[in-house]
Amino acid sequence: MADDFLTRLPKVELHLHIEGTLEPELMFALAERNGVKLPYSDIEAARAAYDFTDLQSFLDLYFQGMSVLLTARDFHDLAIDYFRRAAAEGVVHVEMHIDPQAHLARGVSFATIMEGLLAACREARDELDLSTAMILAFLRDQPAEDALQVLEQAGPWLEHFSAVGLDSAEQGNPPSKFREVFHRAAELGLARVAHAGEEGPPTYIREALDELDVCRIDHGVRAIEDVELLERLADESIVLTVCPLSNVRLKVVEHLEQHSLPRLIDAGLNITLNSDDPAYFGGGMRENFAACQRAFDWSDETLSWLASNAIEAAFMDEQRRDLLRARLAEA
Ligand code: HPA
Numbered sequence: 001m002a003d004d005f006l007t008r009l010p011k012v013e014l015h016l017h018i019e020g021t022l023e024p025e026l027m028f029a030l031a032e033r034n035g036v037k038l039p040y041s042d043i044e045a046a047r048a049a050y051d052f053t054d055l056q057s058f059l060d061l062y063f064q065g066m067s068v069l070l071t072a073r074d075f076h077d078l079a080i081d082y083f084r085r086a087a088a089e090g091v092v093h094v095e096m097h098i099d100p101q102a103h104l105a106r107g108v109s110f111a112t113i114m115e116g117l118l119a120a121c122r123e124a125r126d127e128l129d130l131s132t133a134m135i136l137a138f139l140r141d142q143p144a145e146d147a148l149q150v151l152e153q154a155g156p157w158l159e160h161f162s163a164v165g166l167d168s169a170e171q172g173n174p175p176s177k178f179r180e181v182f183h184r185a186a187e188l189g190l191a192r193v194a195h196a197g198e199e200g201p202p203t204y205i206r207e208a209l210d211e212l213d214v215c216r217i218d219h220g221v222r223a224i225e226d227v228e229l230l231e232r233l234a235d236e237s238i239v240l241t242v243c244p245l246s247n248v249r250l251k252v253v254e255h256l257e258q259h260s261l262p263r264l265i266d267a268g269l270n271i272t273l274n275s276d277d278p279a280y281f282g283g284g285m286r287e288n289f290a291a292c293q294r295a296f297d298w299s300d301e302t303l304s305w306l307a308s309n310a311i312e313a314a315f316m317d318e319q320r321r322d323l324l325r326a327r328l329a330e331a
């Protein structure tokens with residue numbers, strides 16, 4: 001596998017929740033280390049429970065799983081474990097959403113989260129040649145005032161964040177709810193991204209563009225229902241971070257073969273492929289590329305184009321971008 005095209009392809013991950021990289025093996029090891037009780041009898045039982053009907057059924061287990069993360073060492077182990085797997089499958093850059101509210105609510109401090117994650121990011125750069133960026137995500141089913149508070153609390157670590165994002169339960173929590181905090185983030189010099197059009201309607205995608213001034217839409221697949229929106233996304237070259245295996249596992253589509261990806265590409269959109277929560281959705285970046293190659297019979301050119309879109313859209317310095325462009329040309 002190490003020498004195949006999909007592994008060699010320098011893959012840039014733009015849509016990943018670091019808490020969604022927690023494999024059951026590490027979940028059980030950390031539960032034991034921290035004396036946390038899990039609702040699963042063993043690792044197989046945990047995997048078997050990952051049989052989702054929609055976004056909320058996943059979020060319930062996602063928040064449950066992260067209850068084992070208590071110390072800086074836990075956050076370090078979570079991230080470095082994932083970075084090693086990602087590097088082994090040819091991922092060269094990772095932009096990770098972090099959900100501080102989910103940890104602060106359990107009494108874990110911002111300093112604890114950041115100490116662990118930053119140590120893992122340094123190791124990734126020095127030992128794995130893997131660059132990283134961080135996205136401060138707000139839980140959209142919580143009050144907007146809480147998001148403002150979290151942005152405030154992030155102050156001492158703000159230099160480590162490239163952007164703010166918006167995740168968790170989408171329906172009924174429109175982007176406009178977070179107008180003020182995104183405006184504040186812009187004033188602080190942070191870029192903006194938001195999940196929109198995963199389960200929510202195309203109007204949420206418009207709102208994210210118009211009211212939150214985002215440069216990327218996470219998911220965005222329901223844009224396919226709105227021809228005018230498709231035209232706008234194409235004209236403005238808005239990046240969509242599409243997560244194919246996630247969409248299948250959360251029943252956004254029944255089968256990958258029915259996914260709107262080929263139509264979104266035909267409509268001229270700036271598409272990237274990503275893995276969202278690889279520990280829960282059955283695979284990382286390589287498997288997302290491979291599944292699409294099988295489902296849509298995509299050529300190497302199409303797969304390279306998708307990898308190139310992600311390199312161009314990433315929050316990385318221009319020297320790194322040039323290096324990755326060169327690596328892509330050699331793949
Ligand atoms: O796919 C997702 N959607 C919304 N929130 C999330 N938090 C982790 N993964 C997701």
Ligand SMILES: [Zn+2]
Nearest residue numbers: 167195218276
């Ligand atoms: Zn996501």
